[in-house]
Amino acid sequence: MAPSIPLFSVFMSPEAIARSVEVLGCGFIGQGPQVEAFESKLKDWVTSPHVLTLNSGTSALHLALRLAGVEHGDEVISTAMTCMATNVPILANGARIVWADINPKTGNLCPKSVAEKITPKTKAIVCVDWGGYPCDFTELRAIADQHKIALIEDAAHAFGATYKNQKMAALPDFTTFSFQAIKHVTTVDGGALICRSEEDYKRGKLLRWYGIDRDVPRKDFRCEEDVLEFGYKFHMNDVAASIGVAQLDHAARIVGAHQKNGETYRAAFAGREERGLELLDYKDDRKSAFWLFTMLVDNREEFMKFMAERGITVSQVHARNDRHTVFRDFQTELPGVDAFSTRQVNLPVGWWLKEDQVQHIISTVDEFFPKSR
Ligand SMILES: Cc1ncc(COP(=O)(O)O)c(C=O)c1O
Incomplete structure (x- = not known):
């Protein structure tokens, strides 16, 4: 592999x-x-x-x-x-x-x-x-x-x-x-x-x-x-x-590459909610720097294993902070954090990706979450 x-x-x-x-x-x-x-x-x-x-x-x-x-x-x-x-x-x-x-x-x-x-x-x-x-x-x-x-x-x-x-x-x-x-x-x-x-x-x-x-x-x-x-x-x-x-001197090009890859994924993965893949709800009045490409998925553990087996590193990157002992005094109900943190996962999106790698990532995600017919 x-x-x-x-x-x-x-x-x-x-x-x-x-x-x-x-x-x-x-x-x-x-x-x-x-x-x-x-x-x-x-x-x-x-x-x-x-x-x-x-x-x-x-x-x-x-x-x-x-x-x-x-x-x-x-x-x-x-x-x-x-x-x-x-x-x-x-x-x-x-x-x-x-x-x-x-x-x-x-x-x-x-x-x-x-x-x-x-x-x-x-x-x-x-x-x-x-x-x-x-x-x-x-x-x-x-x-x-x-x-x-x-x-x-x-x-x-x-x-x-x-x-x-x-x-x-x-x-x-x-x-x-x-x-x-x-x-x-x-x-x-x-x-x-x-x-x-x-x-x-x-x-x-x-x-x-x-x-x-x-x-x-x-x-x-x-x-x-x-x-x-x-x-x-x-x-x-x-x-x-x-x-x-x-x-x-390279910042604009680096950020631009992240944004281009991020937009490519967004176009490729749109309309898969019924299949268990949801894109984040991004407004037109702002532009992400796409340090991460986050999507919300069902069966996250299985999906992460599937991607890893095909040579693609994916991760949750950050875990919710409120469950750490150091923050135990501040616990409260956070339904939005519950919903996001249990489904969010991040794909490689950065400047280092070659075109064929972007396509490999898209087709591998396609395999796990096929497009609706
Ligand atoms: C959201 C966020 N805030 C702050 C930091 C801290 O930055 P630094 O590592 O430069 O201290 C990081 C990452 O390292 C981060 O991801």
């Missing part, structure tokens, strides 16, 4: 390798000119002047919550249908998680459920663009505005997605990206925080490096000026950033 078609693959351009080797040997590998260059390129990409590069997407979420004023005992509304990385920073900031339900046809937070979960203790809403498909930002923004709380978008899956023809950073107060190994754009590890306000951006710039202002002229090599509040060691280094600078 031919080797398996992977579900994920690391994209590393030759220029990124060359550039990082150069930086590794240049004598300065901390936060410096490469970080500046990567941030400046990212600003153009997200069309926001308020971009902070960081050492991971998890750090970006942690910092966003801090900037949003989340403190011990506060409540943060979040989704259980995501990577642990979305929710662990909420606990790390000392807050309680309140799960809102998801739309079982998209995997994204349901605004109606979010509105029902607001209390006087709610400080922020954290939403995730499942698989790269943008959340209902207009509705979530309205809820956040009404209650004067922050809207934080975990866009780890959604680099390159658009919402009403806008780059996603436009509506949330904070948008976070991940540049870990298997994301659309990788810097080996890394992340970014996009702030809606200038004030949050400026404070975030201090807090990503202990609270120290790196921009003030130094009299001495090390810092001697006052530090007003504690920060973190969350900044990006020049090696990672040099990779990012080179990788960004």
Whole structure:
């Protein structure tokens, strides 16, 4: 049998390798000119002047919550249908998680459920663009505005997605990206925080490096000026950033390949609900970045085994978070999560797929879920 078609693959351009080797040997590998260059390129990409590069997407979420004023005992509304990385920073900031339900046809937070979960203790809403498909930002923004709380978008899956023809950073107060190994754009590890306000951006710039202002002229090599509040060691280094600078040149092509494959599957698998295969309910006003191609299937275990036997790696990728012991205090009924998490499965969809592999995936799915006559 031919080797398996992977579900994920690391994209590393030759220029990124060359550039990082150069930086590794240049004598300065901390936060410096490469970080500046990567941030400046990212600003153009997200069309926001308020971009902070960081050492991971998890750090970006942690910092966003801090900037949003989340403190011990506060409540943060979040989704259980995501990577642990979305929710662990909420606990790390000392807050309680309140799960809102998801739309079982998209995997994204349901605004109606979010509105029902607001209390006087709610400080922020954290939403995730499942698989790269943008959340209902207009509705979530309205809820956040009404209650004067922050809207934080975990866009780890959604680099390159658009919402009403806008780059996603436009509506949330904070948008976070991940540049870990298997994301659309990788810097080996890394992340970014996009702030809606200038004030949050400026404070975030201090807090990503202990609270120290790196921009003030130094009299001495090390810092001697006052530090007003504690920060973190969350900044990006020049090696990672040099990779990012080179990788960004490929971002449009990478995202485009994911989108093309995703749309090919959607056309191929439409109208199979009676056969036990359902596509997610995607609206025309937004474009997924298709980090995942998720579909809802009956007989998931059998289907996954069938695909694996034919050399195609499929997976659930993320398990619902609310069942983990660490989150046991926040258990609640989530019928949308029940419906989605028991049927969702993901096919390889990325830039690494050759045309014949896409066709092999389609015909293998066809075999398991034949078209209705
Ligand atoms: C939805 C989601 N949020 C956050 C993260 C965290 O990103 P990082 O690994 O860069 O910390 C990931 C993935 O790793 C993710 O899939």
